[in-house]
Amino acid sequence: MVQHIQVPTGGQKITVNADFSLNVPDQPVIPFIEGDGTGVDITPVMRKVVDAAVAKAYGGQRKIAWMEVFAGEKSTQVYGPDVWLPPETLDVVREYVVSIKGPLTTPVGGGIRSLNVALRQELDLYVCLRPVRYFNGVPSPLREPHKTDMVIFRENSEDIYAGIEWAAESPEAKKVIEFLTREMGVRKIRFPGTSAIGIKPVSREGTERLVRKALQYAVDNDKPSVTLVHKGNIMKYTEGGFRDWGYALAQREFGAELVDGGPWCKFKNPHTGKDIVVKDSIADAFLQQILLRPAEYSVIATLNLNGDYVSDALAAQVGGIGIAPGANMSDSVAMFEATHGTAPKYAGKDYVNPGSLILSAEMMLRHMGWTEAADLIISSMERAIASKRVTYDFARLMEGATQVSCSGFGDVMIENM
Ligand SMILES: NC(=O)C1=CN([C@@H]2O[C@H](COP(=O)(O)OP(=O)(O)OC[C@H]3O[C@@H](n4cnc5c(N)ncnc54)[C@H](OP(=O)(O)O)[C@@H]3O)[C@@H](O)[C@H]2O)C=CC1
Numbered sequence: 039m040v041q042h043i044q045v046p047t048g049g050q051k052i053t054v055n056a057d058f059s060l061n062v063p064d065q066p067v068i069p070f071i072e073g074d075g076t077g078v079d080i081t082p083v084m085r086k087v088v089d090a091a092v093a094k095a096y097g098g099q100r101k102i103a104w105m106e107v108f109a110g111e112k113s114t115q116v117y118g119p120d121v122w123l124p125p126e127t128l129d130v131v132r133e134y135v136v137s138i139k140g141p142l143t144t145p146v147g148g149g150i151r152s153l154n155v156a157l158r159q160e161l162d163l164y165v166c167l168r169p170v171r172y173f174n175g176v177p178s179p180l181r182e183p184h185k186t187d188m189v190i191f192r193e194n195s196e197d198i199y200a201g202i203e204w205a206a207e208s209p210e211a212k213k214v215i216e217f218l219t220r221e222m223g224v225r226k227i228r229f230p231g232t233s234a235i236g237i238k239p240v241s242r243e244g245t246e247r248l249v250r251k252a253l254q255y256a257v258d259n260d261k262p263s264v265t266l267v268h269k270g271n272i273m274k275y276t277e278g279g280f281r282d283w284g285y286a287l288a289q290r291e292f293g294a295e296l297v298d299g300g301p302w303c304k305f306k307n308p309h310t311g312k313d314i315v316v317k318d319s320i321a322d323a324f325l326q327q328i329l330l331r332p333a334e335y336s337v338i339a340t341l342n343l344n345g346d347y348v349s350d351a352l353a354a355q356v357g358g359i360g361i362a363p364g365a366n367m368s369d370s371v372a373m374f375e376a377t378h379g380t381a382p383k384y385a386g387k388d389y390v391n392p393g394s395l396i397l398s399a400e401m402m403l404r405h406m407g408w409t410e411a412a413d414l415i416i417s418s419m420e421r422a423i424a425s426k427r428v429t430y431d432f433a434r435l436m437e438g439a440t441q442v443s444c445s446g447f448g449d450v451m452i453e454n455m
């Protein structure tokens with residue numbers, strides 16, 4: 039029984055087989071969270087574009103039955119003042135297997151903890167998958183933006199991002215600091231009386247399941263390399279562990295062999311016979327390498343916080359977070375979402391680029407096996423950009439562009455299907 043969610047009549051559930059493949063009916067029910075801030079602008083546009091692509095691709099034989107579920111500010115309006123993430127949202131998203139969400143606000147400093155992180159943790163959506171590619175004509179700060187073609191596998195359930203921390207001078211922080219200094223012999227806390235404390239859990243199991251997905255993706259998609267991005271020189275057991283466990287897994291499960299004595303290693307893609315190189319890069323150096331030598335990187339596997347930074351940095355190289363899509367996935371459940379946040383200054387103005395959420399929906403359609411509709415979204419996005427009728431973020435950097443609204447860009451895409 040659901041309290042405030044209206045289950046659409048006529049739609050059916052997507053189900054998951056034992057091997058994690060999906061059974062997708064012709065009218066699947068897809069839960070969506072509208073999102074805070076610019077969620078009110080981009081989510082309806084995303085739905086309109088997806089509905090048009092599906093109608094065009096399948097001539098009315100297939101149709102998504104959208105089902106709104108609630109989180110964030112809208113949830114507090116529907117369920118009551120303090121209900122930010124109602125249990126029935128989690129239940130429904132788990133039960134219906136494939137969903138999509140707009141961005142959700144997280145206040146800085148105090149207030150609620152991230153609902154985005156909570157959704158990922160509660161549903162154990164341990165892979166944050168963020169492909170970064172260039173669309174011809176998009177204004178970019180790089181001379182050769184097409185050379186940036188990477189797929190980020192960001193660990194999504196642990197690291198300092200898990201949000202285990204205590205405020206400075208709180209009894210909890212004092213207790214942890216006392217334990218660390220008295221029982222663990224820690225002498226390195228510079229100002230113990232006024233330090234906030236955060237905990238960074240990074241596990242072998244969490245690393246292995248993420249790196250396994252990244253390596254398998256490289257195999258399935260004929261990619262030349264997987265790079266483990268970490269700061270293991272400084273954080274030896276957490277980020278260094280990530281690197282070491284990643285390399286060990288590549289050798290143990292994929293038969294990788296050391297290159298020149300290691301630690302880089304390589305294995306043959308069983309489908310193509312080509313080499314897949316497994317390498318690593320320290321995060322600060324990596325951030326300059328992706329600008330200077332992007333063509334040398336393909337699949338990226340990294341920890342949660344690094345993945346957050348790397349996602350926006352790479353998105354900027356190909357035109358910004360206005361067209362940066364993503365997915366949060368477990369072995370069975372997938373929740374698609376844009377890389378960007380709620381951009382509050384533009385909320386409700388029908389202004390921002392809906393491209394990130396539309397391309398997240400494109401990933402969703404492909405995940406469902408609805409490739410014809412997904413292809414239509416890509417081709418109409420390409421044509422819309424080529425026509426130079428684009429939202430402010432591109433228009434301000436593009437010569438000869440006509441600026442259109444958020445919904446206007448959706449309409450340009452639909453015209454181009
Ligand atoms: N997954 C999620 O739900 C996420 C939520 N957040 C949350 O969002 C809130 C705001 O975060 P903030 O740091 O401002 O980051 P945002 O990603 O919301 O916005 C930063 C800047 O990115 C550009 N931008 C964002 N969205 C778009 C878009 N659709 N089209 C074009 N440009 C866009 C704008 O740049 P310009 O000013 O140049 O126009 C904007 O000012 C925070 O509460 C944060 O926690 C953040 C990231 C992810």
Ligand SMILES: O=C(O)CCC(=O)C(=O)O
Pocket residue numbers: 142143144152153154155346349377379
């Ligand atoms: O949860 C948030 O508010 C921020 C999340 C974020 O920036 C991301 O996942 O990329």
Ligand SMILES: [Mg+2]
Pocket residue numbers: 346347349350377
């Ligand atoms: Mg982010």
